[in-house]
Amino acid sequence: MGTVVSLKKKTDRESGIDRIVGLVSEDMQRVNELILSKTGSEVTLIPEVAAHLIESGGKRLRPMLTLAAAGMFGYRGEGHIRLAASVEFMHTATLLHDDVVDESDMRRGKASARMVWGNEASVLVGDFLLGQAFKMMVEVGSLPALEVLADAAAVIAEGEVMQLVTTQNTATTEDEYLAVIRAKTAALFAAAGEVGAIVADRDAEERAALRSYGANLGNAFQLVDDALDYSGVQATLGKKVGDDFRDGKITLPVLLAYRRGNEEERTFWRRSLNDRAVEEGDLERAIELMASHRALEDTIGRARHYGAMARDALEIFPGSEYRQALTEVIDFCVSREF
Known part of the structure; x- marks a missing residue:
């Protein structure tokens, strides 16, 4: 059996989310009500x-970032509710589409929608939810917000x-892999x-700062997610350990061990991976190779x-409880087990 690397970092619960x-x-309660109505x-x-997917226990981290960012500036209007719901709908639509492309059987510990x-x-x-997301963006009446989210939708599709190009291709470079996660997750x-x-x-500098925060947080989140596929346990991951391996996905732990x-x-x-000729014991062998080459630790x-x-x-x-909360989200994403 391969060595299972624990990625858990003991932190005070207040350092989570x-x-x-x-x-x-x-x-967030208002966002949830809006989501259900839409x-x-x-x-x-x-x-x-x-x-099936919306009520399956996701943490709604992305819409919470929108709400916290607006809250940090003392915003008291209604627009952030619709924008947060739009962000969640975009994310949910992506999950529905991902599961079809990846032929995934499970999502968040239950049968994926495609299986049902x-x-x-x-x-x-998924297309319906994207349509609803853009309707809510228009209702906010902010062309800059619409532009940012529309750009993100296009980048995610890219x-x-x-x-698709990198799957089952061990010749993928780390730069190519990072380009995928910047588009699929960080955007x-x-x-x-x-x-x-x-x-x-807010002004351009503050917008850029929060854009940078989110992009780097998203990169960190996905890197940890890729490592967890070879080190976590099914009960906390909401999927089988090794799903990425069985699907032929080329992630950073694979690239490092391969190189x-x-x-x-x-x-x-x-x-x-390239030939998809997986044999009994191959997952354990993959984990052993990752351990011997420190692939998970370096990811x-x-x-x-x-x-x-x-x-x-x-x-x-400036220092505030909202800024502290956004900082603690970073610790949660990097040290999470699920």
Whole structure:
């Protein structure tokens, strides 16, 4: 059996997301109510599929970033509620589409929507949610916010296509991998932070700072997620350990182990990932190789680097409970087990 690397970092619970959850709880309740109202449709399959994922226990971290960013500036209007709901709908639509592309059986510990209703329903309901997201953006009446979120939607789609190219391709470079996660994951984190500043009518420097914070947070989040696929446990991940390996996904732990390995080890990676000729015991072998080449530890090290950049991006803002909450989100993302 391979060595399972523990990525847990013991921190005080207050260093997690408790603070941001508490600060935005009232606004988040309004976001949740808006989300439920916007999934309504006379086509009964739409609310069924949407509710399956929306109510499955996600932390709603991205919309919380929008609410906290707006709160940091003392914003008291209504626009941040619709923008936060738009961000969550974009994220949910992406998950529905991802599960079809990846042929995933599980999502957040339960059967994925595609397994219950099929690929066609998952894709079309995802499209419905994107449409609802853009309707809410228009209702806010902020062209800059609409532009930022529309750009993010286009970049996310580009990231999906880029990932199709890199899947099952061990020749992928680290730069190419990072380009995928910047598009697929970090772009929405960046937009979520920036629109919180936009709706509060802040200047270009503050918008850029929150965009940088979100982008670097998103990079860190995805790097940890990729490491957890080879080190976590199913109960906390909401998926089977090794799903990325079975799907032939080329993530940073794989790239590091592949590059640092000898020719016999690279042959193993090409057979199991490029050729998808996975045999009994291959996952354990993959984990062993990652351990011997410090692939998981170094992936987490890179995540911490991005976390440090996210922390630095917040330095231009005066000290406040909101800024502290946003800082603690970084610690949560880098040290999380789930």
